[in-house]
Amino acid sequence: MTTFLQLAVSGIALGSIYGLVALGFLVIYHATGLVNFAQGQLLMAGAMTAYVLLMQLDLGYPLVLLGVVVVALLLALVFRYGIHRPMVRRGAPTENMVVATIAFGLVLTAAAELGIGNTRYGVDPIFPGAPIAIGGVSMQTQSIVITAVAWVLVGLVWFFFTKTLTGVSLRAVGLNRTAAAVSGVRVSRLITVAFALSVIVTAVGGALVAPIIGAGPSMGLAIAVKGFAAAVLGGMSSVYRGMVAGVAIGLIEMLSSYYISSAYAPVIAYTILFLALVLMPARVRKSGATA
Amino acid sequence: MNVPRPRRAALAALALGSSIALVGCATAGSSEAQSGGDTSSEGPVKIGYIGALSGGSASLGVPIQHGIELAIDQLNEAGDLGRELELVAVDDEADATKSAAAAQRMVTEDGVVAVLGGPNSGTVLANNPIITGAGVVQLITVAQGDNLIDPETPGADLTYQVTENNSYDVGAIVQLFEDGAYDAICAVSDTTEYGQGGIQTIRTVFEERGLEIATAVSHEVNATDLTPQVLSLRDAGCDAVYLFDYGQDAALFMKTVNQVDWEVPVIGGRGLNQAAFLSIAGEAGDGIIFPSVIDPEKASAQEFIEAYDAKFGEDDDPAHTFSALGYDSVMLLAAGLEASGFEGGEALASALEDVTLEDAASGKEGSTLTYTYGDHRAPSDDFLTFWTIEGGEYQLYSRDVQSTRP
Amino acid sequence: MLEAHGLRAGYGKGPDVLLDADVVVGTGEIVAMIGLNGAGKSTIARTLAGLLPARSGRIVFDGDDLTRATTDERARRGLMLVPEGRELCASMTVAENLAVGTVPLPRAERRRRAAENLGLVHELFPILEEKRRQPAGSLSGGQQQMVAIARALMGSPRLLILDEPSLGLAPLLVREIFQVVSRLNGDGLSVLVAEQNAALAISHSSQAYHIELGAVSTTDATSEQRSLLKGGVVGDDRDEVVALQLPDYRWMGRRSPEAVAR
């Protein structure tokens, strides 16, 4: 039982990271219909920024988080104004933009390799100290921080999307750009807001996960694939469903690794994903963004 | 009014032409070269290095290259060889296709006299037939696959391994397990060629020694959470763990072991020499034991480390294992070239079969790197040392563990 | 209030669909654009709202040149379009759709005026209050049209452009919607309505433009379908309008609206 609880707790913490990445996917997807394949690299960028600011420049955590947000904002603006908007203006098809996100990711990885080298670096946790154990179930303090921050962020984003005028307008932009425009919504600016929000959430996720798995150029891919899976399994529609799907994936990963086979755990996870996609009612797949 | 019609034809032709031009341009850059490498007596002698310089394996490939560069600089500065050495390094991104293409370019375009192979066994398997097929010698610097030196495969006479192979490592590690008299030795590895190769080898060696792996678990490389793996081993009653992972995953494993408050001796593979392990694990890595090729009491090793850190910084390769092997690869090759009169191919191959490196940067004091006829694995007996982590620092664990050639 | 002169516009890289169109809507007026499906009414509406860039010509609203302004900027200045086909956010609730409509209100008084406007909208269309928590997509066509108009009203427009408000609606609903439009006009809102149902549109408007589909030259093999906005003002006489329209039916069989769009 303790083992099960331990796995469940770890699965929830892990799944919360996936959910956070899914959140990043969904925010851009809601506003533009674009699936951002640079998500993993943006996560990496957040982690690498945290590494440089915290470990190399010895800044305190508040400044580090601020720095991560600033870098994320810059990256979002570069992508939005340097790549996305020009492509929209030239009438590039969505597929090209999806590939542009892949290329943007390549550039980020290459830049990180050039800048800091290709290895993995340790990053100090926010609250140093021993793991916290309750009744045989233990958790690293950082995992607790990640889980808490992930759920708080998803709550905030949900609040933003449903309770604030900007958030509701942003959803309108994603659902029906004409509707948004004729209602006076500054479409272009809101898309930029979406990019910024998405990249900040993802980069903060990277900064939070770095103390657990380290920071390095090739760290993001595995997490991004599962975050994408969470976003899609959540129906590509709502941020909290993406979060719940992320936790589900985390739990499946943990439990199947332990109870079935660690070697075949990825096969099991992806097969479940595949079946879920194929058997998912068309109604769920077709429903648009609800929040 | 008739629009000239062959527009679309022009487009198709242009498209085709440009693709041919692509081939043409690349051809234009090619130089005259013959198999067996460059034997001209003028100018520097070219040595190739094919390794991962970007991507996940670059943390191995880059220190190797740095070791190679240091050796070449030292040799050229001393000038004892009589000829300058020049490095041609290509990044294969640990990709077999790219590695094979790089090999073909080196042997036919660049005219290298020999190729130094990189850290990944898979890429060596793909590029070796091309290198040796062109009559060029390959020295495999760091890749440890047991199957890399196989007298059965074509080109075996031109292939040399500088480092000890997996069986060699595991043979020494097994002694540590035997000394501990454990009841249930368990294994964890990633699913890359490195991890799976390590597990395969340890199964074989254990069988030979009458030991067995009680439970084995695996995980994807660059894992995010290893709780199930750690709990599986703990709940299976393992009292010793063999950890065959790259640095970052090994660090995560150790942190998780600490987190669930499990006290268990962990003995690792050579991947723990990666800078990432110590950087991420910190003090969570304390107590882990792993093999290395560095002996701090050996003068030549000290000199190498001093020179390396002066050139690339202390953090570039803190464990110095991979850079030392890169360095020694050049030293072995240089000895062979000197003997063959800078002739490549068969001449170099047979010259190498008579080479011994007494004061290599790698290896325990008293060990040598030696090639003999029909034996292309360099390390002699007692090549390895064992290290541990204490208070988040590298510490020599033991110089007494016997290691023997398999 | 709105003066547009010499508008040229078209879709994508296609030919001009509008050729030097002129539209004038005076303050407090209700002006109808009538004509057949595909004649170019929507093109005018979309060009005036900025959904389609004007290739040449000028759009002046309240003395400001808005020819280059974005759709959302025009909306914020009070030039609001209720687009053809409603263009609602189907999966958002009615209340959320209406909330988006409050974007043009000045930030300082948004809360107060949004509440006022919501009161007005609920008074005009009581059904929307009842259905405010339902997804807009689940509503009937007529109710969706109400949401679309209500959404525009939420932002306190000064000129409302209605593009085919009656499309696909039952006659009773159409009448109700036009009654609302008349009432709003009575409260001082200027309205430009594009409508196929000429009789109905004329009966509610003070002026009407007749948009006619025509081809410049049929002998040229590469000639394009073009529609002209004729500046002629149609009088109040309904019969005259109907008579004017009849011959145009000849076009229906030959040229699809898509052909024009291209």
Place this chain on the structure above:
Amino acid sequence: MSTTAIRTQTEIARPVRHGSRRAVFWAEVIGSVVLLALPAIIPSAYQLRLLQDVAIWSILALSLTLIFGYTGQISLGQAAFYAVGGYTSAILQTALGVPAPIAWVVAIALGMGSALILSFPLLRIHGHFLALGTLALGLIVETLLVQLVPVTGGHDGILLPGAIHLGPWVQARFPYIVVGFLVLAYWLVRNLTQRGMGRAFFALRDDPDGAAALGVPVTRYKTLVFMIGGGLAAAAGVLYAHHTQVVTPEAFGFGTSIEVLLIVIIGGMSSRIGAVIGAAVIVFVPEWLQFLQEGENLVFGLLVLGILLFLPGGLVGGVRSAIRSLRRTRTSGEEVSA
């Protein structure tokens, strides 16, 4: 009515002059002949190797062009079928001693068969869901290649020395086989997409419901496209196995699926020659950039971004629109003078 639909409508409606079509045909014939002759012309073994790399990537890209470019079905798991081809052929030859040609046929048939079976679940889903479904499929296959050690050799892979399995004579002429396959694949895709069926393919991409309403048997066409795409990818895998003389899981993983997508977009979606040009770019450009050392990947990424930014239709699309604008100025000039 979105502007996108209008753009594609004009694309379909683009008048193809018969003379021009015949000229394209002859250009394609000449191109094919030149391609077949290239192995004899190219002097350097290295260039020959790169030519084969390009040809194999081209075939793989053509398989995706067929699926993605002509029906709008995104596949992020094309490497799975590539793996089926490469591993089936290698296993049959090494473990069972099946002669190469038979192994090839079986491997390609298996590629088509597995695509056929998978098309039933996959064709139920669309867009991003299909992208994720195929991605999952690719990852499942990749994991299986690693884990099924007795069958696949795990990470050690399967060695396939050409001298043993093809014989030295065939091995020496293998480049001809590779370019031969490319020419076959090219003409297969060409004939599939040029006839009436090609129109149906485009209709599938742009407006599946409309196509169904017009009586296009949507599901049957999609299944067919999937199957042929799977077969082409498998053929590329077969060639890869002999070209590299070893199959390892890394060559058939997620990275490969993404690289093919990159090729198709760089070259120009739904363009046959685009697949070949994209493959040439992805093979040659990194070679040229090697002098940049560590900066190579960065510059390559920026280059791809540049192509995407400035040539929305890929390289072929860029050339096409350049020619079109050239023609436009020419014609308008003639109009003035007339």
